[in-house]
Amino acid sequence: MLVRGDSIHPDGPAIRPAVASPADEQRFDPAAVFRAGLALHHLANTAYPLAHQNTWRPYRLPNxxxxxxxNQTWQTNAELCLYVHIPFCESRCYYCEYTVVTNQTALEQSDYVQGLVQEIRRxxxxLPSAQPPIVGFDIGGGTPALLSQSELDDIIAVVRQNFCLADDCQISMETTPSLAAAASAKLLHWKSVGIERVSMGIQVTQPLLLAQLNRTRESLDTHQKAMDQIRSAGFQAVNLDLMYGFARQTLADWQATLQHGVALEPDTITVYQMRYKLSRIAREAAEVGLDKINAMQTIAHDLLTAYGYHARIGKNTYAKPGHEPGTSSYLTHRVVEGVPYLGFGLGAQSFGPAYIAYNKGAAGKNLKPYLRSLQSNEWPVQDLYHLPLEQLQAKMIAVSFYFGAVHLPSFQRRFGVSLQNAYPAAWDFVLNHQYMVVDGEHLQLTNRGSQYYNGIIALFYAPSVQAVLLEQARHQKQSGPRDGMAAS
Structure with a gap:
């Protein structure tokens, strides 16, 4: 593939960004893109890009x-993050957009872990002989708490044997309340092998809504017992995940869920807006207006702030003093600094110096293609996209909005160009309309801008993705709301 001469890193990886396709050389009116993002607020968000099988098709490498x-791309000693995906769940929640497998046998789970070990070694x-420092390491899912102690040992051991974890690299792992409440020995084991942060998914607390979402209905007492067990095991960095933006969720429901969350006294609380893409309730997206989303965000900000949790404007993780920034070190380095990351496991995503890749198994939620590749000594990659700067920059900026801001020095360091020079029209638009301000080292959302976040984020999408958004907005205007397309 043709490449351009600009290097992403100052020390220059062997593989440089691809040349943009004609679709990524277009330019659109920022006001039109902004309006399209607002009209399709369930699509224009941190999940980038839209319709990647079309917008990224010119950049896909043959298998x-x-x-x-x-073998050529990782010729740099820059920092790196790791993510290990454990896809197993007891059931699939209807809102879930991730790669999840249910009803697995113990043998299938064991085989999968051995496949992970092979992939990590591969x-x-x-990587260069002088190992890049690993500055963040997350084990997510799915439900990684379903791993046995020996399976977790195998994963931690192979990572430590093959990578150099920085002294301040925090290992973070996810659990459900029911598993944490019933597994005090397992939690103690997690602590003993170096896991420092636990994130527990509660999501919502209303029994009827839980049933509608096909999520296990846990008692509120179970949540408290889970938190007690986590604290007893010695964890001092505990996060709760809560969700809003469901069609059947009222403002009162959301406030009650938040109040329950703060009563458990976690160190941080992360609030996720329902994105609908790739979920079994995607059709309900049209029932949720932007006014409701903004009202729920305001409720979360006001209530969490009143209880001593704080976040930048637009940031979705609220932290108690002393626990900032609240996110795992993996997510912090990935989101704020654009640090490349390797994703291991079924359907996992990797973001390299000049590419994004998706592992096998995401579409079919099937372990066999992933494991078969590893057994054949092949890379378990379904799609690898060698991307131009326009797409690489858009990906970094999209996830930066988890923090409500773009860290300007990190963008310059990652791409060798200032954000203002890379996006002059978007830069002027957000500043002139007072949607964002330059706050020290950040281009930061304002209170006004946080109400228009979906339109703002679309301004930084690559042109081919903006074209898809504009076309979808035109179609919706002509025919009324329809199901959203997939983003990734």
């Missing part, structure tokens, strides 16, 4: 080129 590409072979 035979994946191995040589990976990636070590493409």
């Amino acid at each position: 035979a080129a994946v191995g040589p590409f990976l 990636y070590r072979s493409v």
